[in-house]
Amino acid sequence: MKQKVKFILNHKPVEMEVYPEERLLDMLRDDFHLTGTKEGCSVGECGACTVIVNGKAVTSCLMPALSVEGKEVLTIEGVGANGELDPVQKKILEFHAVQCGFCTPGFIMSAKALLDENPDVTLEEIRRAISGNLCRCTGYEQLAQAIYSASLELRK
Amino acid sequence: MLTIKNYVKAESLEQAYELNQKRSAKVLGGTLWLKIGNRNVQTAIDLSNLGLDKIEETESTFKIGAMTTLRQIEKHEGLNAYTNGAVKECVRHIVGTQFRNCATVGGSIFGRFGFSDVLTCFLAMDAYVELYPTGIVSLEEFAKMPYGNEILVSLIVKKKSMKIAYETLRREATDFPVIAVAVAKWDETYHVSVGARPAKAAVVAVDAIEDAAEIAGKFTYGSNLRGSAEYRQHVAGVLIRRLHQRLEEK
Numbered sequence: 001m002k003q004k005v006k007f008i009l010n011h012k013p014v015e016m017e018v019y020p021e022e023r024l025l026d027m028l029r030d031d032f033h034l035t036g037t038k039e040g041c042s043v044g045e046c047g048a049c050t051v052i053v054n055g056k057a058v059t060s061c062l063m064p065a066l067s068v069e070g071k072e073v074l075t076i077e078g079v080g081a082n083g084e085l086d087p088v089q090k091k092i093l094e095f096h097a098v099q100c101g102f103c104t105p106g107f108i109m110s111a112k113a114l115l116d117e118n119p120d121v122t123l124e125e126i127r128r129a130i131s132g133n134l135c136r137c138t139g140y141e142q143l144a145q146a147i148y149s150a151s152l153e154l155r156k
Numbered sequence: 157m158l159t160i161k162n163y164v165k166a167e168s169l170e171q172a173y174e175l176n177q178k179r180s181a182k183v184l185g186g187t188l189w190l191k192i193g194n195r196n197v198q199t200a201i202d203l204s205n206l207g208l209d210k211i212e213e214t215e216s217t218f219k220i221g222a223m224t225t226l227r228q229i230e231k232h233e234g235l236n237a238y239t240n241g242a243v244k245e246c247v248r249h250i251v252g253t254q255f256r257n258c259a260t261v262g263g264s265i266f267g268r269f270g271f272s273d274v275l276t277c278f279l280a281m282d283a284y285v286e287l288y289p290t291g292i293v294s295l296e297e298f299a300k301m302p303y304g305n306e307i308l309v310s311l312i313v314k315k316k317s318m319k320i321a322y323e324t325l326r327r328e329a330t331d332f333p334v335i336a337v338a339v340a341k342w343d344e345t346y347h348v349s350v351g352a353r354p355a356k357a358a359v360v361a362v363d364a365i366e367d368a369a370e371i372a373g374k375f376t377y378g379s380n381l382r383g384s385a386e387y388r389q390h391v392a393g394v395l396i397r398r399l400h401q402r403l404e405e406k
Contacts, residue, residue: 021158057254064187066163130253
């Protein structure tokens with residue numbers, strides 16, 4: 001039997017009825033049709049499913065949908081505002097840190113969670129923060145440099 | 157695959173305990189390990205409304221609520237000052253930040269998993285668990301207990317004049333450990349905890365660490381795809397010696 005969940009999704013109050021075992025990832029993609037968040041491994045290892053819940057990056061492929069009752073959920077679709085890209089997004093483009101793009105939403109969410117909490121971070125802290133996100137294409141260096149550049153921008 | 161018939165956010169420990177008496181019920185921690193298993197759960201019990209996601213520090217104790225995440229203990233300044241960064245070290249290899257923002261101390265401790273860095277590290281300290289309705293039990297005793305239907309409320313660490321260090325061997329970053337070791341000195345005694353044997357962590361107390369290999373020999377080891385029993389025992393001895401040296405330098 002489905003149960004109701006009410007929460008804030010990308011700055012707007014929403015509610016949905018879901019089966020109890022439904023994951024946050026399933027609800028976002030299948031019920032809200034927000035397909036920017038990806039399913040890479042289903043076991044929380046690759047980070048492609050990363051979204052931000054109450055300011056913290058989480059693995060939506062393992063999180064029950066019903067657990068976000070009353071919380072604020074931000075997906076890649078909610079990043080940036082009024083047609084403007086977020087600094088992290090701009091820098092990822094500027095540093096050519098995208099190839100196939102599958103991992104990119106997850107990296108952006110991990111980076112945004114880190115920099116929203118504190119933009120004054122070192123490159124080493126950035127590497128650690130994104131260590132839960134896997135990329136088969138870029139080799140990570142451009143991603144780390146792009147996020148570091150975004151952090152410098154945000155400190156201004 | 158995990159199926160759930162009914163999802164309940166418990167309003168009290170009593171309600172959570174009552175619901176958990178049925179064999180088909182399950183308490184949800186971070187739901188990380190549960191979600192990738194095969195289980196039919198009649199009632200999933202969510203403890204997130206019970207205020208168990210805090211770390212309370214007093215002059216004599218740390219009380220870490222069962223729903224505290226691994227990321228919270230990783231970043232807690234007081235806990236890491238007390239343990240010389242050992243708590244931060246014991247969780248920093250666990251998958252990634254977003255995973256640690258979901259995984260709970262309660263899930264790690266109650267699960268008594270063989271691979272648990274958290275259990276290994278805290279077992280070397282003067283640590284206890286608070287169970288509802290049972291009460292306070294030493295972590296060492298709890299680690300040996302079979303799974304029961306009580307609710308894990310908090311992990312309590314009594315402050316001592318303590319030095320502690322933690323180290324693991326992993327084949328790759330963010331992988332499960334091949335072997336995990338914590339060495340702590342408090343009350344004039346060394347407390348050596350070895351986990352990922354691959355069995356769950358166990359602890360021995362010794363007056364001195366003169367022969368680390370001999371102390372490593374006090375534990376039992378097994379073989380699996382990450383390493384042989386002999387290799388694990390050998391590396392446990394190496395890590396005990398290194399951690400002992402590290403404590404002596406402090």
